[in-house]
Amino acid sequence: MIQIAIMGLGTVGTGVAKVVAENAKQIERKLGEPLQVKAILVRHFKDGPYRQLMTDDFKKIEEDDDIRVVVETIGGVEAAYEYTKRALMVGKHVVTANKQLVAEHGCELLELARKKNVNYLFEASVGGGIPILHPLTQCMAANRIDEVYGILNGTTNYILTRMVRTGAFFSDALREAQAKGYAEADPTADVEGIDAGRKICILADLAFGHQVDPANVPMEGITKLSLRDVKIAQRAGYRIKLLGRAVRLPGGGRTAYVAPHLISEDNPISGVEDVFNAIMVKGNATGEVMFYGKGAGELPTASACVADVMECLQASPKREEIGWSSETAGFEDPLELHTRYYFRIEGSLTDAAMAFGQVEVLSEDGETAFLTDRISGQDAMQQSKFLNVLACMRVLA
Ligand code: HSE
Numbered sequence: 529m530i531q532i533a534i535m536g537l538g539t540v541g542t543g544v545a546k547v548v549a550e551n552a553k554q555i556e557r558k559l560g561e562p563l564q565v566k567a568i569l570v571r572h573f574k575d576g577p578y579r580q581l582m583t584d585d586f587k588k589i590e591e592d593d594d595i596r597v598v599v600e601t602i603g604g605v606e607a608a609y610e611y612t613k614r615a616l617m618v619g620k621h622v623v624t625a626n627k628q629l630v631a632e633h634g635c636e637l638l639e640l641a642r643k644k645n646v647n648y649l650f651e652a653s654v655g656g657g658i659p660i661l662h663p664l665t666q667c668m669a670a671n672r673i674d675e676v677y678g679i680l681n682g683t684t685n686y687i688l689t690r691m692v693r694t695g696a697f698f699s700d701a702l703r704e705a706q707a708k709g710y711a712e713a714d715p716t717a718d719v720e721g722i723d724a725g726r727k728i729c730i731l732a733d734l735a736f737g738h739q740v741d742p743a744n745v746p747m748e749g750i751t752k753l754s755l756r757d758v759k760i761a762q763r764a765g766y767r768i769k770l771l772g773r774a775v776r777l778p779g780g781g782r783t784a785y786v787a788p789h790l791i792s793e794d795n796p797i798s799g800v801e802d803v804f805n806a807i808m809v810k811g812n813a814t815g816e817v818m819f820y821g822k823g824a825g826e827l828p829t830a831s832a833c834v835a836d837v838m839e840c841l842q843a844s845p846k847r848e849e850i851g852w853s854s855e856t857a858g859f860e861d862p863l864e865l866h867t868r869y870y871f872r873i874e875g876s877l878t879d880a881a882m883a884f885g886q887v888e889v890l891s892e893d894g895e896t897a898f899l900t901d902r903i904s905g906q907d908a909m910q911q912s913k914f915l916n917v918l919a920c921m922r923v924l925a
Pocket of ligand 1: 653655656680681682683684710711712718723823824825
């Protein structure tokens with residue numbers, strides 16, 4: 529019998545307990561032994577099926593030598609960071625879905641895990657149930673990764689889909705996403721692009737091999753997005769999606785950011801709806817590879833956590849290819865990127881042409897909306913100072 533502990537019994541922690549119980553036979557067949565949850569760390573005791581396993585004392589997990597893997601689903605940094613370090617220090621593997629902790633302290637926690645000859649695995653921290661970090665670091669290991677971009681937040685994609693398809697109000701769609709267990713405890717992190725920002729930092733860390741500090745990554749969510757722009761974009765053959773992007777720049781630098789984008793309907797990412805996430809990875813040998821699946825929710829996210837638990841326990845004890853350097857130099861402002869921009873302005877097309885030269889007109893009936901040629905972010909900001917800008921977004925090229 530192999531025993532594990534779960535820290536935190538929210539949506540993902542509960543999902544982990546359920547997957548371990550419901551898929552016990554498949555898990556045992558693959559591990560060669562049954563897997564059992566021995567303890568669950570909670571702040572407050574609650575009645576229910578896991579009552580007997582609950583403890584509010586981390587020491588009971590830390591000092592229990594039978595517990596070989598700890599699944600951290602507390603979320604946030606403070607307690608999660610402390611308990612993760614302590615669990616690694618005493619030689620337990622740690623598995624997590626906590627993107628904030630990985631984005632902010634992953635490099636250091638991986639280093640500690642390496643010293644203690646155990647694993648710190650976090651497949652569930654990006655893309656929920658979609659396998660992305662293993663393929664990026666293993667299957668695509670022979671590539672130079674030039675870009676990773678994708679729809680990385682299920683809550684905002686769900687809200688956008690509901691608003692566009694059924695005309696639902698933002699607040700109602702958000703409430704639905706919360707009820708389905710997609711949203712963060714504080715949904716501001718979802719709707720303001722912070723959750724997607726943490727995920728693009730982790731993807732950039734692994735893709736480029738250098739620490740990307742979330743504090744340096746501009747993050748914009750969907751709260752300022754107008755349905756007017758969605759309609760104008762759709763008429764012109766584009767969809768608007770919230771994307772996280774990490775790009776290798778021509779001069780050798782790297783950048784990352786989160787913002788709504790216009791995406792051509794020819795790009796399969798444009799059709800990704802509801803809670804689904806999709807991540808496109810551009811390798812110099814593979815070309816574009818797309819990963820698609822449910823990006824949030826109890827069981828998809830738990831599936832990734834339990835797979836990591838199983839990996840910790842299987843033959844090869846340590847994952848050497850997961851990790852990155854703490855060196856942050858080479859990170860540049862995303863305004864360095866050259867791309868086409870969408871603008872909606874209060875003013876005329878003559879104003880637009882005076883600022884940007886030739887533009888592609890998207891809408892003239894009462895609106896002035898257009899696409900620029902490929903320009904740098906600095907030029908877009910500089911030239912738009914002469915206009916009364918109502919909306920501005922990058923176009924995914
Ligand atoms: N709140 C996150 C989302 C959960 O909506 O994508 C999964 O990380």
